[in-house]
Amino acid sequence: GAGVSQSPSNKVTEKGKDVELRCDPISGHTALYWYRQSLGQGLEFLIYFQGNSAPDKSGLPSDRFSAERTGGSVSTLTIQRTQQEDSAVYLCASSVDRGQRELFFGEGSRLTVL
């Protein structure tokens, strides 16, 4: 079956513009994560969705960042008024449930803010 799909794969934007990054998780996966990976850095947790529960937003770096998940499936990560330090690869991952299960990652969306 299809894996986790992310779009766009690459996005170049000007400082101050808003961007939206999309994630299509594996069908049936109830848990969905967003991570940020800056060049040569680790995987920084941003936000976690589980089913219909309120998302865990504890990793969002500022109020310019928000995410939603519609219908328990597709998720959109929105960055408003982008800054150069937002440049990174944004990785989405999904897993079967909230439990201790394997995360399946997408290819990521590379964001460059000029």
Add this chain to the structure above:
Amino acid sequence: GENVEQHPSTLSVQEGDSAVIKCTYSDSASNYFPWYKQELGKRPQLIIDIRSNVGEKKDQRIAVTLNKTAKHFSLHITETQPEDSAVYFCAAHGSSNTGKLIFGQGTTLQVKP
């Protein structure tokens, strides 16, 4: 909140030697510890995991050990091969109530032929 520290940040070994990567975690409620491998330009993929009810797990050339008292766990790769060259991430999963998986900073492993 949960914090995971990983060392070393870079590791270079000769082909055939062993490699060890160590991680510590802060949340004593953590009970699941996976390791992910990320090859250059690729997505991270799970290579092995361990749960808090065991102290060691092996899968061919890789093994993971867990010391819950000290709150640290390690990845051991024996008989390293050039294709083992990648970035390795440890992670800790909190109690079932939290759900989120927190990763360490990553270790870049280079295996020299």
